[in-house]
Amino acid sequence: MSTFGWPEFLFLLRSAGWSIVLTVIALAFGAVGGGAFAIMRLANNAVLRTIAAIYILVIQSIPVLMILFMAYYGLSIAGVEIPPLLAASVSLSIYVSAYLAEIWRGSIQAVPPQQWEASASLALTRPQQYRYIILPQALRISLPPTVGFLVQLVKNTSIVSVVGFVELSRAGQLVNNATFRPFEVFMVVAAIYFAICFPLSRLSRYLERVLHVGRSH
């Protein structure tokens, strides 16, 4: 039995690095998917709209843990052995894409419809309307809720510990198993989560304030 000292603390910090890596990966892929589904959700084409709506509804209605199990165990039963990092990345990306799609759909719809009319009247194509008029305005609107969601994501990366991936919360369990100092260990784990999430929450609040001011429409 070891004590809870520097090496253990450094191990926790390194694992926190993995939590951040997972967050960044899930955010990157989730953003691509989320952007695509947000725009599909608003497409003129009913088929695209319905596909996006069903995807978002289904993903938001099941625990992300189930997506993870399906990715990890489901595929391994099918004979495809996938490493925990991949399973974790894929399932978190899917989860993120559905939530960002909804946040961003809302942000796009929050741009006044007159902006669509004015830009259409100037002969812009739909992609040009998105690129030059709608998305730049939607981006401002979406920043606070997107950063807010990021805070949830950092905390939710902890679920991937169930497939054996060692991120911060799994590292906490391991250190506790070795030291039997649950109070200290989990205090430190919580403090690290707090150190990551608190600045993000403040950033979200800050963006909400500064981006709100000076918006004339």
Next chain:
Amino acid sequence: MSVVAIDQVHKRYGALEVLKGVSLSVETGQVVAIIGRSGSGKSTMLRCINGLEAFQSGSITVAGHDVQQEPTKLRELRKDVGIVFQSYNLFPHLTVSQNITLSPRITQGVKAADAEVIARRVLSQVGLLEKFDAYPDMLSGGQQQRVAIARSLAMRPKVMLFDEVTSALDPELTGEVLLVMEQLAKEGMTMLLVTHEMSFARSVADLTVFMHQGKIWEAGPSKELFEYPKTAELQAFLSSGVK
């Protein structure tokens, strides 16, 4: 030759028929004022002309374009038809010059330097050259509306549509916008304008059209129409001093 030809247009929103067989012909260089009570279908008619609203039957031809909802055709039509709205609808994240140069650059392939020359020309036309680099929210309502007019002019439209462009403005700001429109009219721009400014319609418009319950109820040379309204509805409308 008429540059705008509206023929027996019917437009419904669900069960509500908003345009009940509207026909109107506008010659090149003519200024046509459209007056009538709120809800009579003035905006709808104007918006049908540049395809912002689809209609169920009848036809509209504008500067050689048959107005249809097919996206490519709509864009070609809209390069020739400018529209200015009551609520200005400038792009708030772009500067005045960017508002103006965007479409010429990306829809007409005008080079950045040439687009800037165009922007300076249309901004001087509306008397706002000094606002070249300003953002819309730094401008008064009247100035924003003049920029919106300049933005449309930069497309070199053959027809300009104005939908109650002074209605959202404080009374002391309407004058500067009306002046710009009067100047445009003098320069020979073909214009259709929905307005509540009766004296403006009377003095600037060649033709005035009175819409009532989705129909063109009465139309004629502006001076005659205001002087000798024939229908009881127009008489009532004019004497009620409606705003």
